Amino acid sequence: MTDPVSSENLLDNLSTAVLQLNDKMCIDYANHAAQALFERGFSLLAGCPIYQFVTPSSLDVERLKQSIQQGESYSDSEVNITFVDGRHTQADLSVTSIVDAQSQYLLLEFRQIEQQKKISQENHQWAQQQAAKELVRGLAHEIKNPLGGIRGAAQLLAKELPSNDLKEFTNVIIEQSDRLRNLVDRLLGPNVRPKFHWYNVHEVLEKVCTLVDLDPSHTISIVRDYDPSIPDVYLDQDMIQQATLNIVRNSVQALMQHPDIKGEIRIVTRIERRVIVHGARYPLCVKVSIVDNGPGIPNELKDTLFYPMVTTKKDGSGLGLSISQTLVGHHRGKIEVESWTGRTEFTLYLPIERKDPQK
Incomplete structure (x- = not known):
C-alpha cells in the first residue's frame, strides 16, 4: 500500500478555499485555494486580521465572534464577498468552530459559485446575442435590397425632372437612402477579415x-x-x-x-x-x-x-x-x-x- 497523502497536501489540493482563524479573528492557516481567492501568499496573510482583506459588511463580525465564543457552526449561501481592493466574488460559506488544546478556532470554507454562475450566464447571453445578430443580419439584408431600388429609382427620376427645385426632393430620397444604408452596414459590423x-x-x-x-x-x-x-x-x-x-x-x-x-x-x-x-x-x-x-x-x-x-x-x-x-x-x-x-x-x-x- 502507498503512504497516505498528508493532511496539508490534501487541503492544498482542494478547490474550496479554507481559512483557520484564531480567537482574535487573525489568519493562522490558508490553503492554496484561499491564497488564490485573496490574491496573496500565505506569508502576507499569516497573523493578519481577516478584515484587513475583506470589508466588514461581507462577513458578519458579531456572528463570527459569537460562533467562536459559543462553539456554534453555521452556513450561508451566496454570500457577496467584497475585498478591500474593490474586487467582488460570490461564495457559499461554512463556518465551523474548533476547540483544540483549550484553544478556540474557526474554520472558514469558501466555495466560490461565481465562476459557475458566470459560465452559465455567459452561455445564455452568448446564445441570445447570436440569435439577435442573426435577426439583425436578416433584417439588414431585407432593408438593403429595397433601399437600393428606392435609390436607383430616385436617380432615374431626377434625370427626367425638368426643374432643379423638384430635383431637391429626389436628392433628399438619395441622401436618406444612403444614411439608412450606412446605418445597416454598421449594424452588420465589420465585414473585413482580421489581419493577424x-x-x-x-x-x-x-x-x-x-x-x-x-x-x-x-x-x-x-x-x-x-x-x-x-x-x-x-x-x-x-x-x-x-x-x-x-x-x-x-x-x-x-x-x-x-x-x-x-x-x-x-x-x-x-x-x-x-x-x-x-x-x-x-x-x-x-x-x-x-x-x-x-x-x-x-x-x-x-x-x-x-x-x-x-x-x-x-x-x-x-x-x-x-x-x-x-x-x-x-x-x-x-x-x-x-x-x-x-x-x-x-x-x-x-x-x-x-x-x-x-x-
Missing part, C-alpha cells in the same frame, strides 16, 4: 490612451497598470484598438455626465490562467481590464448591454459595445462586465497562442 500579426498588447493600449488623452473635452485621468511580462499576442491591431477605444470612450462619456465625480479610468493588464471562453478552455489569456469610478450601469441594461441599439446616451447609436464584442470575438476572446455604483469594469480576454492559430 504578433503585437505587444501594451503598444495597442497606448494608442488608445493617447487618443483619449488628446481629447480636450474632458479632464478624466487615465491610469496605466501594466504587467510587463505579458508576451506578444497574435491579433489584429486595428480591431483590438477599436474594441478597446469604444469601451474607454463609453467610460469617458459616462463620467462626463457626472461632473461632481473626479473621473478616473484605470487600464490594467494581467495574465489569466485556465479561462473558459464560450465552452473552450484556454490555458493562458491576456486579461485587459478597463475600470472607471462612474455611476455604474443601470440594472435593467446589464443583460442586453451588448445588443445593437441599446444605449443610455441620448445621442448614442448603441453600436459601440456590440461592435467591440464582434471584434474581440474574431480573436476567439470575450468581454465581461461587472458594475455597481462607483465602479464599472469591462474585461477583455484574449487567448495567448504559442503558434500562429491560423496555420
Whole structure:
C-alpha cells in the first residue's frame, strides 16, 4: 500500500478555499485555494486580521465572534464577498468552530459559485446575442435590397425632372437612402477579415490612451497598470484598438455626465490562467481590464448591454459595445462586465497562442 497523502497536501489540493482563524479573528492557516481567492501568499496573510482583506459588511463580525465564543457552526449561501481592493466574488460559506488544546478556532470554507454562475450566464447571453445578430443580419439584408431600388429609382427620376427645385426632393430620397444604408452596414459590423500579426498588447493600449488623452473635452485621468511580462499576442491591431477605444470612450462619456465625480479610468493588464471562453478552455489569456469610478450601469441594461441599439446616451447609436464584442470575438476572446455604483469594469480576454492559430 502507498503512504497516505498528508493532511496539508490534501487541503492544498482542494478547490474550496479554507481559512483557520484564531480567537482574535487573525489568519493562522490558508490553503492554496484561499491564497488564490485573496490574491496573496500565505506569508502576507499569516497573523493578519481577516478584515484587513475583506470589508466588514461581507462577513458578519458579531456572528463570527459569537460562533467562536459559543462553539456554534453555521452556513450561508451566496454570500457577496467584497475585498478591500474593490474586487467582488460570490461564495457559499461554512463556518465551523474548533476547540483544540483549550484553544478556540474557526474554520472558514469558501466555495466560490461565481465562476459557475458566470459560465452559465455567459452561455445564455452568448446564445441570445447570436440569435439577435442573426435577426439583425436578416433584417439588414431585407432593408438593403429595397433601399437600393428606392435609390436607383430616385436617380432615374431626377434625370427626367425638368426643374432643379423638384430635383431637391429626389436628392433628399438619395441622401436618406444612403444614411439608412450606412446605418445597416454598421449594424452588420465589420465585414473585413482580421489581419493577424504578433503585437505587444501594451503598444495597442497606448494608442488608445493617447487618443483619449488628446481629447480636450474632458479632464478624466487615465491610469496605466501594466504587467510587463505579458508576451506578444497574435491579433489584429486595428480591431483590438477599436474594441478597446469604444469601451474607454463609453467610460469617458459616462463620467462626463457626472461632473461632481473626479473621473478616473484605470487600464490594467494581467495574465489569466485556465479561462473558459464560450465552452473552450484556454490555458493562458491576456486579461485587459478597463475600470472607471462612474455611476455604474443601470440594472435593467446589464443583460442586453451588448445588443445593437441599446444605449443610455441620448445621442448614442448603441453600436459601440456590440461592435467591440464582434471584434474581440474574431480573436476567439470575450468581454465581461461587472458594475455597481462607483465602479464599472469591462474585461477583455484574449487567448495567448504559442503558434500562429491560423496555420
